[in-house]
Amino acid sequence: MKTGNRQRGRQELSIGAGCDRLATIEHEFLHALGFWHEQSRSDRDDYVTIMRDRIQDGREHNFNKYDDKTSDFLNVPYDYTSVMHYSKTAFRNGTEPTILTNIPAFIDVIGQRMDFSEYDIQKLSRLYNCILNWKTCVA
Numbered sequence: 001m002k003t004g005n006r007q008r009g010r011q012e013l014s015i016g017a018g019c020d021r022l023a024t025i026e027h028e029f030l031h032a033l034g035f036w037h038e039q040s041r042s043d044r045d046d047y048v049t050i051m052r053d054r055i056q057d058g059r060e061h062n063f064n065k066y067d068d069k070t071s072d073f074l075n076v077p078y079d080y081t082s083v084m085h086y087s088k089t090a091f092r093n094g095t096e097p098t099i100l101t102n103i104p105a106f107i108d109v110i111g112q113r114m115d116f117s118e119y120d121i122q123k124l125s126r127l128y129n130c131i132l133n134w135k136t137c138v139a
Helices: 022-033 118-127
Strands: 048-050 099-101
Touching: 022 118
Parallel strands: none
Antiparallel strands: 048 099
16 A cells, blocks of 8 residues: 655755745655645545646645555544645635635635645654654654
8 A cells, every 4th residue: 555655866956046934845855755635535526626627737736536456544623724735825826726625614724835734744753653652753
């Protein structure tokens, strides 16, 4: 079973202009550690609606949905507060949102780049066999 988005070999991180928040760097490191974007989950349609006609040409792949054989979300519920979730305005081609939350109260929550969410930490702990104290991982 493939866990997360882990790949073999060297991985480059996009950390440069525009990466001025700690959580943006956390986001990029989580990719390297095996995380997909939250809105790529196989169950995402239960939580968000992707407005494909509002996405910039050539950026549609950023909104792909992956089946359970491609990725494993480690039995953690969908997380609107994940540092791995795109914002409502990600890759938009105009002024309208590209992602709508099925629970309207979360529309301005998605895409936060403040810090890991509790579920981000829980997934990281499960992926790397961290026990009790999430900062102490078993290799």
